Amino acid sequence: MIESLSNPLLSANAQGWSLCRGGCAVMCAVLAVTFLSGCGAEPDSQAVVRDNGDIEPARGSGNLKLSGKLVLTGSSTVAPLAVEIAKRFETEHPDVRVDVQTGGSSRGIADALSGVADLGLASRALKKDEVEQGLVGHQLAIDGVSVIVNADNPLSSLTSGQVVQLFTGAITNWSELGGEDADVVIVNKAEGRATLEVFLNHFGLKNEQITADVVVGDNQHGIKTVAGNRLAIGYVSIGAAQSEADLGTPIRVLPVDGIELTTENVASGAFKITRPLLIVSKGEPTGLAAAFLDYAKSPQMHDLIRAQGFEAVTQ
Amino acid sequence: MKQSRSNSWLNGDRWLERLLRLAAAMSGCLTLLIVAFVFWQALPALRDPGVARFVSDSVWRPTDETAPQFGMTPMLVGSGLVTLGAVLLATPLALFSVIVAEFYSSRTLAWLLRRVLELLNGVPSVVFGFWGLVVLVPLINAWHPPGQSLLAGILVLTLMLIPTVALATDASLRAVPNELYRSAAALGIGRGAVVWKLAVPLARRGMVAGVLLGAARAVGETMAIVIVCGNIVQMPDSLFDPVRTITANIALEMGYATSGHRAALFATGLLLMLTSSLFVAGAGLLRRRRGRR
Numbered sequence: 077m078i079e080s081l082s083n084p085l086l087s088a089n090a091q092g093w094s095l096c097r098g099g100c101a102v103m104c105a106v107l108a109v110t111f112l113s114g115c116g117a118e119p120d121s122q123a124v125v126r127d128n129g130d131i132e133p134a135r136g137s138g139n140l141k142l143s144g145k146l147v148l149t150g151s152s153t154v155a156p157l158a159v160e161i162a163k164r165f166e167t168e169h170p171d172v173r174v175d176v177q178t179g180g181s182s183r184g185i186a187d188a189l190s191g192v193a194d195l196g197l198a199s200r201a202l203k204k205d206e207v208e209q210g211l212v213g214h215q216l217a218i219d220g221v222s223v224i225v226n227a228d229n230p231l232s233s234l235t236s237g238q239v240v241q242l243f244t245g246a247i248t249n250w251s252e253l254g255g256e257d258a259d260v261v262i263v264n265k266a267e268g269r270a271t272l273e274v275f276l277n278h279f280g281l282k283n284e285q286i287t288a289d290v291v292v293g294d295n296q297h298g299i300k301t302v303a304g305n306r307l308a309i310g311y312v313s314i315g316a317a318q319s320e321a322d323l324g325t326p327i328r329v330l331p332v333d334g335i336e337l338t339t340e341n342v343a344s345g346a347f348k349i350t351r352p353l354l355i356v357s358k359g360e361p362t363g364l365a366a367a368f369l370d371y372a373k374s375p376q377m378h379d380l381i382r383a384q385g386f387e388a389v390t391q
Numbered sequence: 392m393k394q395s396r397s398n399s400w401l402n403g404d405r406w407l408e409r410l411l412r413l414a415a416a417m418s419g420c421l422t423l424l425i426v427a428f429v430f431w432q433a434l435p436a437l438r439d440p441g442v443a444r445f446v447s448d449s450v451w452r453p454t455d456e457t458a459p460q461f462g463m464t465p466m467l468v469g470s471g472l473v474t475l476g477a478v479l480l481a482t483p484l485a486l487f488s489v490i491v492a493e494f495y496s497s498r499t500l501a502w503l504l505r506r507v508l509e510l511l512n513g514v515p516s517v518v519f520g521f522w523g524l525v526v527l528v529p530l531i532n533a534w535h536p537p538g539q540s541l542l543a544g545i546l547v548l549t550l551m552l553i554p555t556v557a558l559a560t561d562a563s564l565r566a567v568p569n570e571l572y573r574s575a576a577a578l579g580i581g582r583g584a585v586v587w588k589l590a591v592p593l594a595r596r597g598m599v600a601g602v603l604l605g606a607a608r609a610v611g612e613t614m615a616i617v618i619v620c621g622n623i624v625q626m627p628d629s630l631f632d633p634v635r636t637i638t639a640n641i642a643l644e645m646g647y648a649t650s651g652h653r654a655a656l657f658a659t660g661l662l663l664m665l666t667s668s669l670f671v672a673g674a675g676l677l678r679r680r681r682g683r684r
Contacts, residue, residue, distance in 0.1 A: 182647030261537040266622065267454065268647030284452075289537040290633055291622035293643055300521075304529045307536055 143171035144364050150177075150184015150197030151270060152294055153219060153313050154353045158197055160380045161372045172364065181270045185211065188356045194365045196356035199270040199313075213354040214369055216377075217386040220314040220342045221274045221349045224299070227326035228306040230255055234330050240279050242309060245287030250307065263301050263310030264288035271295070274351040275311050303327050314342065315385025343387040353386060426664065433661045436461075436654035445658070451624045451640075453652040461655050465626045469541070469634035470663075472627065473616065474609040476545035481552035482602050488553070489560045494586050505561070512554035520618030523547040528619055535631040539621035542630040547615050552605040559604055563597020564590055600674035607670035611663060613638040637663055 148158055155178040162174035179187075181198040185206055188196030202213045223239060225231060231253060234242075241247040243262055251257040264286050265272035276283060290308070292298040295316035302308045303325050314337055317329050329337050332349070341347035361369055371377070378388040440448075440461045448462030492504040523543055532538025567590050575585045591598075621633020622643060635643075637659050645656050 180646035182649065186649060259536050266643040268644060288623060289621065290539045291635070293617060297618065300524050301539065304525055305532050305538055
């Protein structure tokens with residue numbers, strides 16, 4: 077009995093090992109080859125970037141043949157929009173490659189300052205010391221921050237005061253607002269997130285005052301947390317909230333002080349929890365970066381901006 | 392004719408060997424470079440606030456302009472508890488499932504069980520995290536809000552550790568010499584005694600090594616933990632309290648961290664690397680000893 081069981085197992089074992097070794101060897105070889113070829117390609121693309129600096133500045137002219145590589149890094153809110161703009165830009169200028177990397181507004185600002193990126197992406201206004209270091213913010217669009225609750229929450233609206241009371245722990249039970257008798261679950265954003273800064277600024281709060289039960293990273297994390305918890309209340313970018321709500325995710329956007337969250341209200345300024353979405357450059361941009369910036373700010377981009385759930389700015 | 396063929400074979404082999412050596416050297420160097428880079432980035436924090444303040448400061452407020460605070464004891468405790476809980480849960484589950492596969496099931500069932508374990512091993516951690524957030528967290532929330540908690544982290548991590556521990560245990564059980572089983576069968580020893588008195592004691596070192604490898608993975612796990620643990624920097628009073636682990640802290644804050652704050656995060660990264668290399672070294676040591684015997 078035992079013999080019949082273990083005998084085939086053993087032979088299978090020996091085979092398994094040699095197979096595994098072979099597989100590892102192949103994997104290593106593949107890795108090495110990709111790595112080597114990656115190394116070979118690197119200097120080329122670098123050279124293109126360097127060449128690119130020598131291109132004559134051609135502000136706004138679409139006729140000049142543009143080529144080279146442009147690196148944009150920063151806010152995870154702006155990045156999806158920047159990717160869409162970059163795609164369109166690349167189809168019009170086939171010799172141009174635009175790389176968009178995310179990592180948060182602070183990274184975008186730091187990278188633009190250090191020159192790691194040609195342009196930074198930020199979803200908040202620049203601070204005074206950042207402007208003093210020579211950064212220029214170019215506004216692409218406006219985003220709003222909206223308070224969201226689970227779809228099962230009976231609440232239909234909140235006042236600013238109630239939002240503050242909820243987030244600072246003065247109200248800890250939904251029954252105090254006419255809901256069910258259960259504890260409120262406060263979903264806060266991780267420190268350094270632009271949404272957090274906008275939210276705190278608008279309600280005049282400090283992060284230490286917030287009695288959070290859950291801390292989340294990006295918008296999707298926040299939305300999924302509120303969607304999975306009928307007692308939760310949080311805040312996310314309106315673009316993300318609206319598209320998710322339209323997809324049937326069980327969340328509801330709550331009007332604050334009776335102002336419905338619509339992109340029109342955001343555009344008119346009636347909805348006040350807003351933030352600018354910026355492309356950041358060190359000094360005034362030149363060459364390819366300037367051409368891309370003009371393109372991104374042109375009215376032809378408004379459909380892309382609206383498709384992302386943001387509101388375009390008209391200068 | 393035959394001679395030349397074998398020669399070309401040899402040549403091919405030699406090339407492959409060179410390629411493999413190169414690949415091995417490269418991955419070794421890369422690892423050392425990473426360690427050196429992390430150390431170099433962490434150096435300012437190791438000098439200025441210093442390691443002592445990571446423990447002695449009472450709160451984690453690294454961005455405070457006047458007096459930054461670097462207390463990370465709650466996060467160390469968080470990482471420790473999540474890892475400990477997951478290892479404690481995953482070890483018996485993995486052990487039993489492997490023993491069942493090896494000794495108590497038909498060949499088909501054993502095959503199926505192994506494939507399932509391998510499949511589980513291949514699931515990306517973000518998928519585990521997402522599953523935890525949409526399935527597990529609401530369940531825990533219904534029981535005891537807020538749902539995102541130490542418990543959720545332990546349960547999700549347990550699922551992720553089972554295959555790691557199980558596959559290592561499986562390998563060490565299979566390494567038990569076949570003659571011993573035959574001798575046991577010849578002596579008329581029952582299956583239970585064979586499993587618990589023969590196979591398990593002989594494979595024990597390998598099993599412990601597997602558990603250590605699992606612990607190394609648990610300490611470093613990030614994505615799933617960020618999603619389900621709630622990330623509040625606090626000492627948990629119960630299993631239902633949210634916690635923030637060291638890894639989650641790095642993932643949440645590295646994106647925007649600058650200067651001193653960044654260096655402090657790298658210092659915690661260095662600590663993680665040390666911890667998990669200790670586990671891996673322990674596992675390696677156990678395995679080598681067994682090999683010698």
